Amino acid sequence: MQPDLEVFVQTHRPAVERALDEVLPAEDVAPAVLHRAMRYAVFSGGKRLRPLLCLAMCEAVGGAAAAACRPAAAVELLHTYTLVHDDLPCMDDDEERRGRPTVHVVFGEANAVLAGDALQALAFEAAAGTVAPAGRSAGDFVRELAVAAGSRGVVGGQVEDLAAPGTTDLAAIRFIHRRKTAALFRAATGLGALAGGAPDDALAAAHRFGDALGMAFQIVDDLLDDEPPGGPPGAGRRETTCLAAMTPDEARAAAGDYVAEARQALSRFAADRVRPLTAISEFVTQRRH
Amino acid sequence: MQPDLEVFVQTHRPAVERALDEVLPAEDVAPAVLHRAMRYAVFSGGKRLRPLLCLAMCEAVGGAAAAACRPAAAVELLHTYTLVHDDLPCMDDDEERRGRPTVHVVFGEANAVLAGDALQALAFEAAAGTVAPAGRSAGDFVRELAVAAGSRGVVGGQVEDLAAPGTTDLAAIRFIHRRKTAALFRAATGLGALAGGAPDDALAAAHRFGDALGMAFQIVDDLLDDEPPGGPPGAGRRETTCLAAMTPDEARAAAGDYVAEARQALSRFAADRVRPLTAISEFVTQRRH
Numbered sequence: 001m002q003p004d005l006e007v008f009v010q011t012h013r014p015a016v017e018r019a020l021d022e023v024l025p026a027e028d029v030a031p032a033v034l035h036r037a038m039r040y041a042v043f044s045g046g047k048r049l050r051p052l053l054c055l056a057m058c059e060a061v062g063g064a065a066a067a068a069c070r071p072a073a074a075v076e077l078l079h080t081y082t083l084v085h086d087d088l089p090c091m092d093d094d095e096e097r098r099g100r101p102t103v104h105v106v107f108g109e110a111n112a113v114l115a116g117d118a119l120q121a122l123a124f125e126a127a128a129g130t131v132a133p134a135g136r137s138a139g140d141f142v143r144e145l146a147v148a149a150g151s152r153g154v155v156g157g158q159v160e161d162l163a164a165p166g167t168t169d170l171a172a173i174r175f176i177h178r179r180k181t182a183a184l185f186r187a188a189t190g191l192g193a194l195a196g197g198a199p200d201d202a203l204a205a206a207h208r209f210g211d212a213l214g215m216a217f218q219i220v221d222d223l224l225d226d227e228p229p230g231g232p233p234g235a236g237r238r239e240t241t242c243l244a245a246m247t248p249d250e251a252r253a254a255a256g257d258y259v260a261e262a263r264q265a266l267s268r269f270a271a272d273r274v275r276p277l278t279a280i281s282e283f284v285t286q287r288r289h
Numbered sequence: 290m291q292p293d294l295e296v297f298v299q300t301h302r303p304a305v306e307r308a309l310d311e312v313l314p315a316e317d318v319a320p321a322v323l324h325r326a327m328r329y330a331v332f333s334g335g336k337r338l339r340p341l342l343c344l345a346m347c348e349a350v351g352g353a354a355a356a357a358c359r360p361a362a363a364v365e366l367l368h369t370y371t372l373v374h375d376d377l378p379c380m381d382d383d384e385e386r387r388g389r390p391t392v393h394v395v396f397g398e399a400n401a402v403l404a405g406d407a408l409q410a411l412a413f414e415a416a417a418g419t420v421a422p423a424g425r426s427a428g429d430f431v432r433e434l435a436v437a438a439g440s441r442g443v444v445g446g447q448v449e450d451l452a453a454p455g456t457t458d459l460a461a462i463r464f465i466h467r468r469k470t471a472a473l474f475r476a477a478t479g480l481g482a483l484a485g486g487a488p489d490d491a492l493a494a495a496h497r498f499g500d501a502l503g504m505a506f507q508i509v510d511d512l513l514d515d516e517p518p519g520g521p522p523g524a525g526r527r528e529t530t531c532l533a534a535m536t537p538d539e540a541r542a543a544a545g546d547y548v549a550e551a552r553q554a555l556s557r558f559a560a561d562r563v564r565p566l567t568a569i570s571e572f573v574t575q576r577r578h
Contacts, residue, residue, distance in 0.1 A: 025440055025441065029440075029441070030445070030449070030464070031440070031445050031448040031449050031452065033448065033452065034440050034444065034445055034448040035440060038440065085403075085406060088399075088402065090397075090398040090399045090402060091399050091402070108379075110377075110379045110380050110451050111448060111451075113374055113377065113402065114374075114444050114447055114448050114451075116406075117370075117374060117405075117406075117409065117444050118439050118440035118444040118445070120409055120410070121409070121435050121438040121439035121442075122435070122439050122440065124413040124431055124434075124435045125431070125432055125436065125439060127431070128417075128427075128428040128429075128431035128432045128435060129428070129432065132426075132428075137421075137426055137427050137428065138417075138426050138427055138428025138431065139417040139418070139419070139421075139426065139428060139430075140417075141428075142413055142414070142416070142417035142427065142428070142431045143414055143418065145413075146410050146411070146414035146417060147414065149410040150407050150410035150411050150414060151314055151320070151323050151324060151327065151410070152314065155323065155403050155406050155407040155410065156319070156320050156323055156407070158403055159320040159322065159323040159400060159403050160319070162399050162400075162403075163320065163322065
């Protein structure tokens with residue numbers, strides 16, 4: 001990890017963890033099994049990439065990162081619920097995530113559906129609890145998240161992914177990845193910009209950055225997941241991959257183009273404020289897992 | 290149906306249907322199968338009891354019903370998603386609802402999970418789109434709905450319901466029914482009061498009304514569902530019923546007590562403005578289906 005990014009992560013990640021811990025009911029609140037399942041899903045060693053992007057974008061537009069902690073937690077809760085539901089037997093049927101048994105394996109299928117449902121509701125509760133800067137309302141934060149989360153965003157992408165397994169049509173692949181992955185990156189950076197008091201043109205730049213970075217992230221994911229057909233045993237359904245439509249070299253070039261597009265969007269902001277975002281965009285393309 | 294209630298329903302139900310139609314993406318928006326599933330679930334002949342309660346409470350506190358159409362739609366979308374998920378094979382495993390095949394039977398299990406997920410996101414998008422009266426923000430509407438929907442509300446109730454099948458402990462039964470049913474009635478009337486510009490004490494009275502009416506509604510549901518053990522073939526899992534802890538006569542008396550409590554809460558409002566709410570509370574206890 002780049003020194004710039006390491007400092008940023010060490011400074012801000014504890015605040016993300018704290019915000020998540022604050023909004024999640026304690027494990028002994030009834031129904032305890034539900035709150036245990038929710039916390040099991042959220043505190044599972046994730047990189048917190050989306051909330052850190054939210055905080056970094058808030059700083060890039062001139063805000064204090066602390067102002068974005070609540071929406072950052074909201075994005076992570078939303079992301080976590082989608083993972084819990086994606087892993088379900090009727091979806092990708094994954095039994096492991098990040099080296100641990102998935103939520104439905106530990107808590108049962110019904111509780112996994114319900115823990116996901118409750119995490120989604122909690123994400124919106126957290127977004128609505130944001131103290132909005134002048135000219136914005138809490139409703140703006142909720143709408144930003146809801147549009148990314150709903151049928152024209154993450155859920156729509158997953159429906160298309162399930163409907164078109166192994167598609168080789170690049171337009172279809174992009175449709176899926178823009179919704180399934182990039183929509184939430186876009187919401188993360190949009191929420192950070194909103195929290196930092198960005199005017200509309202800076203919000204638009206934050207959206208362009210998040211969208212392009214999300215597309216790059218997904219291509220790198222596809223490259224890292226590239227395995228013989230069928231994948232390792234017990235690894236669940238094979239998701240849509242850009243490698244069905246391009247060679248690894250073409251994919252690496254496409255990821256580079258998206259990162260360049262993301263960097264270009266950052267030119268809207270003060271150069272001394274975008275270093276963490278630049279470092280995150282480098283991390284996204286150079287990561288090995 | 291009482292004449293007062295019939296006039297109210299005929300006047301306001303079209304506005305509820307219109308608000309739902311406006312917020313739901315059209316069936317030809319991609320992914321079409323998802324938007325078809327969402328509309329199949331929402332337009333399925335429901336009574337629209339919760340949105341009508343929302344509109345009636347808005348009028349009771351002195352607002353115009355039109356101001357509550359957006360949050361009323363939000364409550365119905367939220368309610369609809371919970372039905373779609375409750376019907377899933379891993380939950381109540383119901384193949385029919387209101388005389389039609391359930392969403393997972395028509396669209397498949399994965400699409401039913403995802404249609405429910407998207408309906409929940411859309412509910413919060415609709416709530417966030419409310420034009421808040423002076424002194425309230427769109428965030429207040431979202432929080433009202435999110436708390437009712439989440440792990441301390443509807444989802445928590447369903448988890449306990451699944452964990453304690455056939456419980457005969459009245460406290461456990463009330464815990465479940467307060468969350469699974471009354472929480473959303475309470476949110477419906479709370480949102481109506483918020484939309485109508487109610488001050489805090491009127492909002493509290495709206496909450497008391499919704500909570501008590503929801504508890505009465507659930508008891509009547511249990512009485513109407515009262516069938517020989519096991520129920521009719523193919524009717525899915527038997528849910529928690531108050532008749533496991535009391536006789537039908539005791540249940541009818543308890544429902545009457547809750548309705549009296551609800552009526553008492555209405556004394557906070559102008560008598561000429563609560564007639565639709567009074568009529569709905571009569572309908573709830575006297576209904577035959």
